[in-house]
Amino acid sequence: MNSSSSVDALDLNASARSLQLETTTPKDTNGSNLVVFGRKLSVKEETDALVDELNRVNEENKKLTQMLTAMCESYNALQSQLVDLRSKNKPEKFELIPTKKRKSESNGDDDNKKNIVGNSESSSTDEESCKKPREEIIKAKVSRAYVRTDASDTSLVVKDGYQWRKYGQKVTRDNPSPRAYFKCSFAPSCPVKKKVQRSVDDQCVVVATYEGEHNHLLPSQMEATSGSSRCVSLSSVPASSALVKSAGSTITLDLTKSKSGDDEARNHSKPKIESPEIKQYLVEHMASSLTKDPNFTMALAAAISGRLYSTNSK
DNA sequence: CGGCTTTGACCCGCGC
DNA sequence: GCGCGGGTCAAAGCCG
Ligand SMILES: [Zn+2]
Numbered sequence: 001m002n003s004s005s006s007v008d009a010l011d012l013n014a015s016a017r018s019l020q021l022e023t024t025t026p027k028d029t030n031g032s033n034l035v036v037f038g039r040k041l042s043v044k045e046e047t048d049a050l051v052d053e054l055n056r057v058n059e060e061n062k063k064l065t066q067m068l069t070a071m072c073e074s075y076n077a078l079q080s081q082l083v084d085l086r087s088k089n090k091p092e093k094f095e096l097i098p099t100k101k102r103k104s105e106s107n108g109d110d111d112n113k114k115n116i117v118g119n120s121e122s123s124s125t126d127e128e129s130c131k132k133p134r135e136e137i138i139k140a141k142v143s144r145a146y147v148r149t150d151a152s153d154t155s156l157v158v159k160d161g162y163q164w165r166k167y168g169q170k171v172t173r174d175n176p177s178p179r180a181y182f183k184c185s186f187a188p189s190c191p192v193k194k195k196v197q198r199s200v201d202d203q204c205v206v207v208a209t210y211e212g213e214h215n216h217l218l219p220s221q222m223e224a225t226s227g228s229s230r231c232v233s234l235s236s237v238p239a240s241s242a243l244v245k246s247a248g249s250t251i252t253l254d255l256t257k258s259k260s261g262d263d264e265a266r267n268h269s270k271p272k273i274e275s276p277e278i279k280q281y282l283v284e285h286m287a288s289s290l291t292k293d294p295n296f297t298m299a300l301a302a303a304i305s306g307r308l309y310s311t312n313s314k
Numbered sequence: 315c316g317g318c319t320t321t322g323a324c325c326c327g328c329g330c
Numbered sequence: 331g332c333g334c335g336g337g338t339c340a341a342a343g344c345c346g
Pocket of ligand 1 (some may be wrong): 162184185186190191192213214215216
Protein backbone atom coordinates (compact mmCIF):
# COMPACT_ATOMS: atom_id res chain seq x y z
CA MET A 1 0.00 0.00 0.00
CA ASN A 2 2.78 2.34 0.84
CA SER A 3 4.73 1.70 -2.28
CA SER A 4 1.79 2.22 -4.57
CA SER A 5 0.81 5.57 -3.10
CA SER A 6 4.28 6.81 -2.43
CA VAL A 7 3.68 10.11 -4.16
CA ASP A 8 0.62 10.88 -2.10
CA ALA A 9 2.34 9.95 1.11
CA LEU A 10 5.27 12.13 0.28
CA ASP A 11 3.16 15.08 -0.58
CA LEU A 12 0.99 14.71 2.44
CA ASN A 13 4.05 14.53 4.62
CA ALA A 14 5.45 17.59 3.01
CA SER A 15 2.31 19.59 3.55
CA ALA A 16 2.00 18.44 7.14
CA ARG A 17 5.62 19.27 7.85
CA SER A 18 5.28 22.71 6.37
CA LEU A 19 2.22 23.36 8.46
CA GLN A 20 4.06 22.31 11.58
CA LEU A 21 6.94 24.55 10.73
CA GLU A 22 4.63 27.38 10.01
CA THR A 23 3.01 27.11 13.40
CA THR A 24 6.30 26.79 15.22
CA THR A 25 8.29 29.22 13.19
CA PRO A 26 9.02 31.85 15.88
CA LYS A 27 10.34 29.28 18.35
CA ASP A 28 12.64 27.75 15.81
CA THR A 29 14.09 31.07 14.87
CA ASN A 30 14.91 31.62 18.49
CA GLY A 31 16.58 28.23 18.86
CA SER A 32 18.92 27.35 16.02
CA ASN A 33 19.52 30.05 13.49
CA LEU A 34 21.55 28.45 10.81
CA VAL A 35 19.52 25.40 10.20
CA VAL A 36 16.30 27.27 10.49
CA PHE A 37 17.57 30.01 8.24
CA GLY A 38 18.62 27.43 5.75
CA ARG A 39 15.23 25.77 5.91
CA LYS A 40 13.32 28.97 6.11
CA LEU A 41 13.70 29.56 2.44
CA SER A 42 12.25 26.18 1.66
CA VAL A 43 9.55 26.80 4.18
CA LYS A 44 8.76 30.08 2.55
CA GLU A 45 8.68 28.42 -0.79
CA GLU A 46 6.38 25.76 0.50
CA THR A 47 4.26 28.40 2.15
CA ASP A 48 3.97 30.21 -1.11
CA ALA A 49 3.11 27.00 -2.85
CA LEU A 50 0.54 26.24 -0.20
CA VAL A 51 -0.99 29.66 -0.46
CA ASP A 52 -1.16 29.25 -4.17
CA GLU A 53 -2.70 25.85 -3.73
CA LEU A 54 -5.17 27.25 -1.26
CA ASN A 55 -6.20 29.95 -3.67
CA ARG A 56 -6.59 27.43 -6.41
CA VAL A 57 -8.65 25.19 -4.17
CA ASN A 58 -10.80 28.15 -3.27
CA GLU A 59 -11.39 28.84 -6.92
CA GLU A 60 -12.26 25.25 -7.53
CA ASN A 61 -14.58 25.33 -4.58
CA LYS A 62 -16.36 28.29 -6.07
CA LYS A 63 -16.60 26.54 -9.39
CA LEU A 64 -17.96 23.45 -7.75
CA THR A 65 -20.50 25.51 -5.90
CA GLN A 66 -21.61 27.07 -9.14
CA MET A 67 -21.79 23.69 -10.75
CA LEU A 68 -23.85 22.50 -7.84
CA THR A 69 -26.19 25.42 -8.23
CA ALA A 70 -26.53 24.71 -11.90
CA MET A 71 -27.14 21.07 -11.14
CA CYS A 72 -29.84 21.91 -8.63
CA GLU A 73 -31.45 24.14 -11.18
CA SER A 74 -31.28 21.50 -13.85
CA TYR A 75 -32.72 19.05 -11.41
CA ASN A 76 -35.63 21.36 -10.71
CA ALA A 77 -36.23 21.82 -14.40
CA LEU A 78 -36.08 18.10 -15.01
CA GLN A 79 -38.43 17.47 -12.14
CA SER A 80 -40.91 19.91 -13.58
CA GLN A 81 -40.63 18.37 -17.00
CA LEU A 82 -41.08 14.95 -15.51
CA VAL A 83 -44.21 16.06 -13.73
CA ASP A 84 -45.51 17.61 -16.90
CA LEU A 85 -44.81 14.56 -19.01
CA ARG A 86 -46.28 12.23 -16.46
CA SER A 87 -49.43 14.27 -16.13
CA LYS A 88 -49.74 14.51 -19.90
CA ASN A 89 -49.18 10.84 -20.54
CA LYS A 90 -51.47 9.64 -17.84
CA PRO A 91 -53.96 12.39 -17.10
CA GLU A 92 -56.57 10.01 -15.78
CA LYS A 93 -54.28 8.06 -13.53
CA PHE A 94 -54.13 8.91 -9.91
CA GLU A 95 -50.67 9.29 -8.54
CA LEU A 96 -48.76 6.59 -6.80
CA ILE A 97 -48.84 8.25 -3.43
CA PRO A 98 -51.34 11.05 -3.76
CA THR A 99 -51.36 12.24 -0.20
CA LYS A 100 -47.69 12.94 0.21
CA LYS A 101 -46.83 14.69 -2.98
CA ARG A 102 -48.22 17.76 -4.65
CA LYS A 103 -51.86 17.87 -5.34
CA SER A 104 -52.68 18.32 -8.98
CA GLU A 105 -50.42 21.09 -9.95
CA SER A 106 -50.30 20.77 -13.68
CA ASN A 107 -52.69 18.15 -14.87
CA GLY A 108 -55.34 20.11 -16.65
CA ASP A 109 -54.88 23.82 -16.40
CA ASP A 110 -52.01 24.22 -18.78
CA ASP A 111 -53.53 23.02 -22.02
CA ASN A 112 -55.99 25.85 -22.15
CA LYS A 113 -53.08 28.27 -22.28
CA LYS A 114 -51.47 26.31 -25.07
CA ASN A 115 -54.57 26.66 -27.18
CA ILE A 116 -54.17 30.39 -27.32
CA VAL A 117 -52.30 30.68 -30.59
CA GLY A 118 -51.57 34.16 -31.77
CA ASN A 119 -53.12 33.73 -35.23
CA SER A 120 -53.98 36.73 -37.37
CA GLU A 121 -52.84 39.53 -35.16
CA SER A 122 -54.89 41.99 -37.27
CA SER A 123 -51.85 44.22 -37.62
CA SER A 124 -51.97 45.64 -34.18
CA THR A 125 -48.88 47.61 -33.20
CA ASP A 126 -47.68 47.53 -36.78
CA GLU A 127 -45.45 50.51 -36.31
CA GLU A 128 -42.86 48.27 -34.74
CA SER A 129 -41.54 46.33 -37.65
CA CYS A 130 -38.70 44.88 -35.66
CA LYS A 131 -41.05 43.24 -33.23
CA LYS A 132 -41.68 39.89 -34.78
CA PRO A 133 -44.32 37.46 -33.60
CA ARG A 134 -41.70 34.83 -34.17
CA GLU A 135 -41.00 33.49 -30.76
CA GLU A 136 -44.41 33.26 -29.19
CA ILE A 137 -45.76 30.73 -31.65
CA ILE A 138 -46.96 28.03 -29.36
CA LYS A 139 -44.10 27.19 -27.15
CA ALA A 140 -44.10 29.42 -24.16
CA LYS A 141 -42.20 26.62 -22.44
CA VAL A 142 -43.59 27.12 -19.03
CA SER A 143 -41.98 25.14 -16.29
CA ARG A 144 -42.63 25.01 -12.61
CA ALA A 145 -40.27 24.68 -9.76
CA TYR A 146 -41.16 23.99 -6.18
CA VAL A 147 -38.71 25.35 -3.70
CA ARG A 148 -38.86 25.02 0.03
CA THR A 149 -37.95 28.18 1.83
CA ASP A 150 -38.59 29.62 5.20
CA ALA A 151 -42.01 31.04 5.89
CA SER A 152 -40.47 34.26 7.15
CA ASP A 153 -38.90 34.98 3.79
CA THR A 154 -41.19 37.75 2.65
CA SER A 155 -38.91 39.16 0.00
CA LEU A 156 -39.80 36.26 -2.26
CA VAL A 157 -36.53 36.57 -4.11
CA VAL A 158 -35.48 33.07 -5.03
CA LYS A 159 -31.80 32.84 -5.72
CA ASP A 160 -31.56 30.21 -8.40
CA GLY A 161 -28.33 31.27 -10.03
CA TYR A 162 -29.81 33.84 -12.37
CA GLN A 163 -30.26 37.53 -11.80
CA TRP A 164 -33.86 38.66 -11.71
CA ARG A 165 -35.49 42.04 -11.68
CA LYS A 166 -38.79 42.32 -9.97
CA TYR A 167 -41.32 44.30 -11.94
CA GLY A 168 -44.58 43.69 -10.22
CA GLN A 169 -46.42 42.22 -7.33
CA LYS A 170 -50.11 41.51 -7.14
CA VAL A 171 -52.42 39.94 -4.71
CA THR A 172 -54.45 37.14 -6.15
CA ARG A 173 -57.91 36.11 -5.39
CA ASP A 174 -57.53 32.68 -3.91
CA ASN A 175 -54.21 33.08 -2.21
CA PRO A 176 -53.46 35.36 0.71
CA SER A 177 -49.80 35.58 -0.26
CA PRO A 178 -48.92 37.97 -3.06
CA ARG A 179 -47.48 36.93 -6.36
CA ALA A 180 -44.24 38.45 -7.54
CA TYR A 181 -43.29 38.97 -11.17
CA PHE A 182 -39.69 38.81 -12.25
CA LYS A 183 -37.81 39.38 -15.46
CA CYS A 184 -34.34 38.28 -16.29
CA SER A 185 -31.85 41.07 -15.75
CA PHE A 186 -30.40 40.44 -19.20
CA ALA A 187 -33.44 42.03 -20.77
CA PRO A 188 -34.36 42.26 -23.50
CA SER A 189 -31.83 39.83 -24.89
CA CYS A 190 -33.23 37.20 -22.58
CA PRO A 191 -37.00 37.51 -22.34
CA VAL A 192 -37.39 35.03 -19.54
CA LYS A 193 -40.04 35.78 -16.97
CA LYS A 194 -40.95 34.06 -13.80
CA LYS A 195 -43.73 34.24 -11.29
CA VAL A 196 -43.17 33.40 -7.70
CA GLN A 197 -45.94 32.75 -5.26
CA ARG A 198 -46.28 30.80 -2.08
CA SER A 199 -48.42 27.79 -1.96
CA VAL A 200 -51.92 28.16 -0.64
CA ASP A 201 -51.77 25.69 2.20
CA ASP A 202 -48.08 25.43 2.92
CA GLN A 203 -46.44 28.79 3.32
CA CYS A 204 -43.03 27.19 3.32
CA VAL A 205 -43.29 26.18 -0.30
CA VAL A 206 -42.94 28.74 -3.01
CA VAL A 207 -44.00 27.95 -6.56
CA ALA A 208 -41.84 29.51 -9.22
CA THR A 209 -43.25 29.45 -12.72
CA TYR A 210 -40.63 30.02 -15.37
CA GLU A 211 -41.60 30.83 -18.91
CA GLY A 212 -39.00 30.89 -21.62
CA GLU A 213 -35.47 29.73 -21.45
CA HIS A 214 -32.25 31.61 -20.94
CA ASN A 215 -29.95 32.01 -23.89
CA HIS A 216 -26.98 32.92 -21.75
CA LEU A 217 -25.08 31.11 -19.07
CA LEU A 218 -25.41 31.96 -15.46
CA PRO A 219 -24.02 35.31 -14.37
CA SER A 220 -22.21 33.54 -11.56
CA GLN A 221 -20.52 31.29 -14.08
CA MET A 222 -18.30 33.91 -15.59
CA GLU A 223 -14.80 32.63 -16.13
CA ALA A 224 -11.56 34.51 -15.91
CA THR A 225 -9.95 31.74 -17.99
CA SER A 226 -6.63 32.61 -16.42
CA GLY A 227 -6.30 29.39 -14.48
CA SER A 228 -8.34 27.30 -16.82
CA SER A 229 -5.45 24.98 -17.59
CA ARG A 230 -5.70 23.38 -14.18
CA CYS A 231 -9.38 22.92 -14.57
CA VAL A 232 -8.79 21.35 -17.94
CA SER A 233 -6.25 19.03 -16.45
CA LEU A 234 -8.72 18.06 -13.76
CA SER A 235 -11.56 17.53 -16.17
CA SER A 236 -9.34 15.54 -18.49
CA VAL A 237 -9.07 12.75 -16.01
CA PRO A 238 -9.95 9.65 -18.00
CA ALA A 239 -12.33 8.26 -15.40
CA SER A 240 -14.41 11.42 -15.20
CA SER A 241 -17.19 10.31 -17.50
CA ALA A 242 -17.86 7.04 -15.73
CA LEU A 243 -17.55 8.85 -12.46
CA VAL A 244 -20.14 11.40 -13.41
CA LYS A 245 -22.44 8.74 -14.70
CA SER A 246 -22.33 6.54 -11.64
CA ALA A 247 -22.52 9.47 -9.26
CA GLY A 248 -25.36 10.98 -11.23
CA SER A 249 -27.64 8.03 -10.85
CA THR A 250 -26.97 7.77 -7.17
CA ILE A 251 -27.52 11.45 -6.65
CA THR A 252 -30.77 11.41 -8.55
CA LEU A 253 -32.11 8.62 -6.45
CA ASP A 254 -31.05 10.33 -3.29
CA LEU A 255 -32.67 13.54 -4.39
CA THR A 256 -35.97 11.89 -5.08
CA LYS A 257 -35.98 10.18 -1.76
CA SER A 258 -35.01 13.27 0.14
CA LYS A 259 -37.60 15.36 -1.62
CA SER A 260 -40.42 13.00 -0.82
CA GLY A 261 -39.16 12.75 2.70
CA ASP A 262 -39.21 16.50 3.05
CA ASP A 263 -42.69 16.69 1.71
CA GLU A 264 -43.71 14.06 4.12
CA ALA A 265 -42.02 15.86 6.96
CA ARG A 266 -43.67 19.15 6.17
CA ASN A 267 -46.74 18.10 8.10
CA HIS A 268 -44.74 18.47 11.25
CA SER A 269 -44.75 22.23 10.74
CA LYS A 270 -41.02 22.53 10.79
CA PRO A 271 -40.23 25.88 9.21
CA LYS A 272 -36.51 25.54 9.79
CA ILE A 273 -35.86 23.92 6.46
CA GLU A 274 -34.58 26.38 3.94
CA SER A 275 -32.76 26.18 0.68
CA PRO A 276 -29.21 26.54 1.99
CA GLU A 277 -29.80 23.59 4.23
CA ILE A 278 -31.11 21.62 1.33
CA LYS A 279 -28.02 22.54 -0.59
CA GLN A 280 -25.88 21.52 2.32
CA TYR A 281 -27.72 18.26 2.42
CA LEU A 282 -27.14 17.79 -1.27
CA VAL A 283 -23.49 18.56 -0.88
CA GLU A 284 -23.16 16.03 1.88
CA HIS A 285 -24.94 13.39 -0.09
CA MET A 286 -22.94 14.11 -3.19
CA ALA A 287 -19.75 13.96 -1.19
CA SER A 288 -20.72 10.69 0.40
CA SER A 289 -21.78 9.25 -2.92
CA LEU A 290 -18.54 10.36 -4.46
CA THR A 291 -16.29 9.12 -1.70
CA LYS A 292 -18.04 5.79 -1.72
CA ASP A 293 -17.22 5.42 -5.37
CA PRO A 294 -13.85 3.69 -5.84
CA ASN A 295 -13.55 5.10 -9.33
CA PHE A 296 -13.83 8.59 -7.97
CA THR A 297 -11.23 7.87 -5.34
CA MET A 298 -8.83 6.57 -7.92
CA ALA A 299 -9.50 9.47 -10.25
CA LEU A 300 -9.08 11.98 -7.47
CA ALA A 301 -5.87 10.35 -6.29
CA ALA A 302 -4.54 10.33 -9.83
CA ALA A 303 -5.49 13.95 -10.35
CA ILE A 304 -4.01 15.13 -7.08
CA SER A 305 -0.85 13.14 -7.47
CA GLY A 306 -0.41 14.36 -11.01
CA ARG A 307 -1.07 17.95 -10.00
CA LEU A 308 1.31 17.81 -7.06
CA TYR A 309 3.88 15.99 -9.07
CA SER A 310 3.73 18.65 -11.75
CA THR A 311 3.87 21.38 -9.11
CA ASN A 312 6.85 19.73 -7.49
CA SER A 313 8.66 19.28 -10.74
CA LYS A 314 7.97 22.87 -11.67
C1' DC B 315 -24.94 57.41 -10.21
C1' DG B 316 -26.88 53.14 -11.88
C1' DG B 317 -29.47 49.33 -10.96
C1' DC B 318 -33.05 47.35 -8.37
C1' DT B 319 -37.42 47.27 -5.49
C1' DT B 320 -41.82 49.25 -4.38
C1' DT B 321 -46.29 50.24 -5.47
C1' DG B 322 -50.18 52.49 -7.44
C1' DA B 323 -51.86 53.17 -12.11
C1' DC B 324 -52.97 51.28 -16.31
C1' DC B 325 -54.26 47.78 -19.72
C1' DC B 326 -56.72 43.96 -21.39
C1' DG B 327 -59.42 39.80 -21.65
C1' DC B 328 -63.59 37.81 -19.96
C1' DG B 329 -68.09 37.08 -18.06
C1' DC B 330 -72.51 39.17 -16.92
C1' DG C 331 -70.74 48.71 -20.90
C1' DC C 332 -68.95 47.50 -16.58
C1' DG C 333 -66.73 45.17 -12.95
C1' DC C 334 -63.13 41.99 -11.89
C1' DG C 335 -58.92 39.82 -11.87
C1' DG C 336 -54.45 39.04 -13.58
C1' DG C 337 -50.27 41.06 -15.95
C1' DT C 338 -47.26 45.09 -16.87
C1' DC C 339 -45.46 49.93 -16.61
C1' DA C 340 -43.11 53.40 -14.67
C1' DA C 341 -42.31 57.04 -11.26
C1' DA C 342 -40.34 57.33 -6.84
C1' DG C 343 -37.27 55.84 -3.66
C1' DC C 344 -33.57 52.91 -1.77
C1' DC C 345 -28.92 51.27 -1.65
C1' DG C 346 -24.09 50.12 -2.54
ZN1 LIG D 1 -31.76 35.10 -18.73
